[in-house]
Amino acid sequence: xxxxxxxxxxxxxxxxxxxxxxxxxxxxxxxxxxxxxxxxxxxxxxxxxxxxxxxxxxxxxxxxxxxxxxxxxxxxxxxxxxxxxxxxxxxxxxxxxx
Amino acid sequence: xxxxxxxxxxxxxxxxxxxxxxxxxxxxxxxxxxxxxxxxxxxxxxxxxxxxxxxxxxxxxxxxxxxxxxxxxxxxxxxxxxxxxxxxxxxxxxxxxxxxxxxxxxxxxxxxxxxxxxxxxxxxxxxxxxxxxxxxxxxx
Numbered sequence: 001x002x003x004x005x006x007x008x009x010x011x012x013x014x015x016x017x018x019x020x021x022x023x024x025x026x027x028x029x030x031x032x033x034x035x036x037x038x039x040x041x042x043x044x045x046x047x048x049x050x051x052x053x054x055x056x057x058x059x060x061x062x063x064x065x066x067x068x069x070x071x072x073x074x075x076x077x078x079x080x081x082x083x084x085x086x087x088x089x090x091x092x093x094x095x096x097x098x
Numbered sequence: 099x100x101x102x103x104x105x106x107x108x109x110x111x112x113x114x115x116x117x118x119x120x121x122x123x124x125x126x127x128x129x130x131x132x133x134x135x136x137x138x139x140x141x142x143x144x145x146x147x148x149x150x151x152x153x154x155x156x157x158x159x160x161x162x163x164x165x166x167x168x169x170x171x172x173x174x175x176x177x178x179x180x181x182x183x184x185x186x187x188x189x190x191x192x193x194x195x196x197x198x199x200x201x202x203x204x205x206x207x208x209x210x211x212x213x214x215x216x217x218x219x220x221x222x223x224x225x226x227x228x229x230x231x232x233x234x235x236x237x238x
């Protein structure tokens with residue numbers, strides 16, 4: 001299969017145009033397999049990616065680049081009941097999930 | 099959706115930012131593209147539930163803005179492409195991965211195959227999706 005999704009990387013261009021991720025704590029809701037996550041994670045201070053799909057998260061955990069292993073945390077969670085009591089985030093990204 | 103947005107608001111810092119990035123359901127164009135030209139051959143058929151999803155998401159954002167939870171600061175549309183080497187690969191992907199919500203008509207399949215067959219050697223087939231990105235600032 002020769003599929004290329006967003007070969008021009010417009011998503012990243014527009015994400016960077018809309019928000020400065022540098023040194024920010026980011027929550028990504030609907031991270032899926034991490035396709036978008038890996039592209040911006042190196043810029044952020046920390047990233048928590050949540051998704052309801054176990055299979056997608058399993059792929060994300062396998063595919064997570066070594067370079068962002070200490071930056072990105074992945075969790076199975078429902079956006080209606082986020083499992084954070086004390087943690088605060090500077091930026092939340094609803095990635096194809098609203 | 100509104101409850102999820104309330105949760106997001108809860109975990110954001112007082113001056114936190116919410117980025118809403120999502121594909122819009124209507125008008126996913128099918129194109130055959132080469133270095134020389136872009137030829138539109140049809141569109142992906144979307145089901146009413148998808149368009150309803152867009153409306154529901156827009157309504158949810160309007161509701162939270164009305165409640166004073168978030169303020170829209172900026173929004174824009176941009177294209178995102180799914181691209182394949184051949185029409186058959188596109189058809190296979192649509193059948194396998196998008197079968198629950200979209201499809202290709204026989205007319206579109208035929209037009210795409212024909213356009214690709216007579217196009218330049220570097221031609222690819224792609225679906226153009228419109229993406230909405232919006233920046234919302236949390237109101238404390």
